[in-house]
Amino acid sequence: MKAIVFDVFGTVVDWRSSLIAQFAELARETGQAIPGETLADEWRGHYAPSMDRVRHGEQPWTVLDDLHRQSLDRLLEAHGLDFDEAQRQRINRFWHRLEPWPDSVAGLTALRRHYTVGSLTNGNLSLMLDVARHAELPWNVLFCADLFRHYKPDREVYLGACDLLGLPPGDVMLCAAHNSDLSAAQALGLKTAFIPRPHEYGPRQTRDLHAEGDWDYVAKDILDLAIRLRSGDSA
Template sequence: MLRALAFDVFGTVVDWRSSVIAELTEFGREHGVDVDWARFADDWRAGYVPAMDRVRRGELPWTRLDDLHRMRLVELLTAAGVSAAEPEIDALNRVWHRLDPWPDAVAGLTRLKERFVITTLSNGNVSLLTNMAKHGGLPWDCVLSAEIFGHYKPDREVYLGCARILDVAPDELMLVAAHPSDLRAAREAGLRTGYVHRPLEQGPDRTVPRPDDDEFDVMATDFLDLADKL
């Protein structure tokens, strides 16, 4: 019996790209600099996977996502020739705490919460995810993060750690995500899987392919559709 749902957050629950581009554009306006902020946002987001790999290889100690994001932000600002004071960089880095939910997210989560325990399961650190929930009105029962387990997704320890903390068997827990690679890793750890299609995550000009209809336990167009199917 399915008892709990764990949600990937960036791209699945919140529209990270539009939120980050909007704040970067305002930052540029305030500093009088003209940069391709959409590309900047994409480069910023793309940098965190290589940074996590540096931690896995032992080149960096365990590092919160906030700090990985800040390292990449400084690199990108320097490459773009943009100078800013440390407090301004800190404030800009916290844009990841202020991401807006997809339009269906709050209503869908509220419905799902009536029947299941719902939690985050993200590489974002706990403070980031908590602040994001406050900002967006996300009705989590609890906030779980890779930070708690000392591993990033897709490491097996994150998925099994979530089940352990919620006191459910792995097959009583479903990972909900818009990213097939995350779901495949969760499935390998024994979790059930729910795919939600977010075609605009990478922007209106980049197509996000759908996996095969039978690859995951549930295939949904959004959280309201997921609630209907569960």
């Protein structure tokens, strides 16, 4: 195994707490009451359906920044929240300023000593550059949906990354907090590593609490994955 690619939203960065904190900051600055938790959860609720519209040809190729903006507009209307264009642009960029989980930077740093580490994300490249800078993520390479003009779980994303790496799928491992992402990767011959992020969706999270497939590695977090890989330990 030569390269490890990572799902980013939820696996490497804590999008929910980061969005809520930025909504709270905006509320303090504007004096407006903003239901930050509800907005964060509902906004993320639009995520998969919005990409599915693109995946199924109901909407032409659209980068995630623009899908986020479309769902934000719908969300604000549903909640009767009145934000002007500048505020909407600012809110949409909340996704560019996400905090890493506590182990992420140390884990990636340890892994890149021995492996190529990259993203394998549905975020667009310009979004991922900002996330990397803000969270100080030490990537070797960024694989983003707009390189392939496909969204995971489309096979073009997983196999496209392997092809650009010049590696057979069996030399590439996907690390993700989501069983469905790993399932798609495994079916195409990639190695898989599951790490649970039991609070990604908040305190009442019900899914992806445990490994649900025969993954090559199951680790506590990214740093623990680095330790297991060095010790030759597996799932």
